[in-house]
Amino acid sequence: MPLSNADNSHAVLQAVFDALPDSVFLIDPASSGIVYCNRAAWSGLGYSRAENLLEHSVLSLQRDVIGPEQWLSIAAEIRARAPYVFIGCHRHRLGREIPVEVHTSCFQFQDREYFLSVARDITLRTQLERDLSARDAQLRFALNEASDGLWDWEIGSDRVFFSPQLKRMLGYGPDELEPTLSSWTDNIHHDDAAQVHRILEDHLSGERERYEAEYRLRNRNGHYLWVHDRGKICERDENSRPSRVVGMVQNITDRKNLELRLQQLASHDSLTGLLNRREAEIVLDTQLGLCERLGVPLGICLFDLDNFKQINDTHGHQCGDKVLTGVAQLFGRHIRRSDFLCRWGGEEFMLICMDSNLEQLRHRIETLRHLLAAHPWEGIDALEQVTASFGIASCPEHGRDARELFIAVDEALYRAKAAGRNRVEPALIKPLTP
Numbered sequence: 390m391p392l393s394n395a396d397n398s399h400a401v402l403q404a405v406f407d408a409l410p411d412s413v414f415l416i417d418p419a420s421s422g423i424v425y426c427n428r429a430a431w432s433g434l435g436y437s438r439a440e441n442l443l444e445h446s447v448l449s450l451q452r453d454v455i456g457p458e459q460w461l462s463i464a465a466e467i468r469a470r471a472p473y474v475f476i477g478c479h480r481h482r483l484g485r486e487i488p489v490e491v492h493t494s495c496f497q498f499q500d501r502e503y504f505l506s507v508a509r510d511i512t513l514r515t516q517l518e519r520d521l522s523a524r525d526a527q528l529r530f531a532l533n534e535a536s537d538g539l540w541d542w543e544i545g546s547d548r549v550f551f552s553p554q555l556k557r558m559l560g561y562g563p564d565e566l567e568p569t570l571s572s573w574t575d576n577i578h579h580d581d582a583a584q585v586h587r588i589l590e591d592h593l594s595g596e597r598e599r600y601e602a603e604y605r606l607r608n609r610n611g612h613y614l615w616v617h618d619r620g621k622i623c624e625r626d627e628n629s630r631p632s633r634v635v636g637m638v639q640n641i642t643d644r645k646n647l648e649l650r651l652q653q654l655a656s657h658d659s660l661t662g663l664l665n666r667r668e669a670e671i672v673l674d675t676q677l678g679l680c681e682r683l684g685v686p687l688g689i690c691l692f693d694l695d696n697f698k699q700i701n702d703t704h705g706h707q708c709g710d711k712v713l714t715g716v717a718q719l720f721g722r723h724i725r726r727s728d729f730l731c732r733w734g735g736e737e738f739m740l741i742c743m744d745s746n747l748e749q750l751r752h753r754i755e756t757l758r759h760l761l762a763a764h765p766w767e768g769i770d771a772l773e774q775v776t777a778s779f780g781i782a783s784c785p786e787h788g789r790d791a792r793e794l795f796i797a798v799d800e801a802l803y804r805a806k807a808a809g810r811n812r813v814e815p816a817l818i819k820p821l822t823p
């Protein structure tokens with residue numbers, strides 16, 4: 390018998406819906422009963438067409454919807470926000486659960502309201518997401534173990550995730566340390582903060598490929614740790630602006646202290662703690678350059694303790710050492726913060742004074758000479774007086790570079806010794822060569 394037009398379009402619709410890979414449910418909102426479902430719906434849930442899923446309430450399929458009251462509130466949401474997207478679990482006839490993403494819209498037909506739900510099986514997607522997040526967790530764990538902690542900064546909200554290990558390194562408990570950028574930056578040592586900010590800004594603006602800095606960070610007790618901090622932009626917004634930066638931190642306090650100690654040993658004299666000759670030469674060059682740029686004079690003084698061999702011979706080498714240390718401390722207390730006092734070698738010292746002409750320098754050195762001559766050497770029996778002879782020179786009068794100045798000041802010191810010691814002699818002005 391040929392099909393009528395109505396029968397024909399019904400059959401076509403039925404075939405179309407049955408061909409859909411997603412489950413389609415037509416629901417009566419009032420009763421929550423299923424009034425139509427396609428093949429994917431009934432077969433996916435383990436029923437046959439004959440078993441008539443249409444007698445079911447949609448509630449019996451959903452693991453997460455419990456009772457008519459919850460259905461009423463969901464129905465209200467569907468009406469308000471159609472299409473309403475819901476991620477939940479359908480219950481298979483044999484008890485297993487199928488993760489689904491359900492899109493439900495609401496429509497009127499012949500004065501009746503219907504909900505049309507299209508449910509997609511997301512088993513595979515859920516599995517992939519789970520694998521990804523497990524891998525993400527493993528990766529975080531590995532990075533966390535490889536470093537002393539991780540941070541993850543969401544620029545827009547200014548929230549920072551600090552890993553538990555990072556908090557532990559700084560002496561905080563898991564629930565302490567506000568997750569904001571300022572709770573980190575406020576603890577950066579004042580002297581390092583500007584540089585760290587600049588490096589971070591350079592990275593955010595694209596001038597540096599990555600953020601990497603070594604700086605001092607205050608821990609919960611107020612002590613500073615040295616950290617090596619590395620990070621990189623890992624997400625950008627739709628305008629390509631950085632929106633997320635992640636990084637890892639390494640506690641390098643031991644290494645840094647050793648490094649600083651080695652630097653100190655390489656640049657300082659171990660007996661007096663003053664800069665050594667190698668460092669003094671570097672300082673002299675730098676200060677000369679600085680004074681030239683600023684257009685100010687530079688004064689230098691080379692001085693040598695008088696008859697020091699006799700002090701050693703009479704009182705012993707250890708007392709000689711005490712005298713050297715005592716001179717360094719005495720003069721250290723009476724020079725300006727911008728002056729550099731260095732041990733040039735043996736019982737010879739160099740003083741470098743920026744922004745000092747010869748007269749100012751002579752005045753200052755005379756004060757030091759008197760101080761030394763009047764210094765009581767308590768603790769060294771029978772040592773009544775220690776004196777020194779001083780040669781002084783200044784730039785530009787006596788030379789424009791370190792070599793010329795040194796020759797001039799050394800000659801002045803020689804004359805101070807030759808003239809009877811315990812005196813200050815200025816360098817000679819070199820006659821201009823034609």
Ligand SMILES: Nc1nc2c(ncn2[C@@H]2O[C@H](COP(=O)(O)OP(=O)(O)OP(=O)(O)O)[C@@H](O)[C@H]2O)c(=O)[nH]1
Pocket residue numbers: 660693694695696697698699701705706707708709710713734735736806810
């Ligand atoms: N205790 C001690 N003595 C040192 C040190 N370095 C150098 N000396 C001694 O300093 C003495 C320098 O002697 P001289 O070069 O003859 O000079 P001086 O006796 O000071 O005589 P004038 O410089 O001419 O006044 C030597 O005996 C060195 O052994 C040191 O680190 N500790």
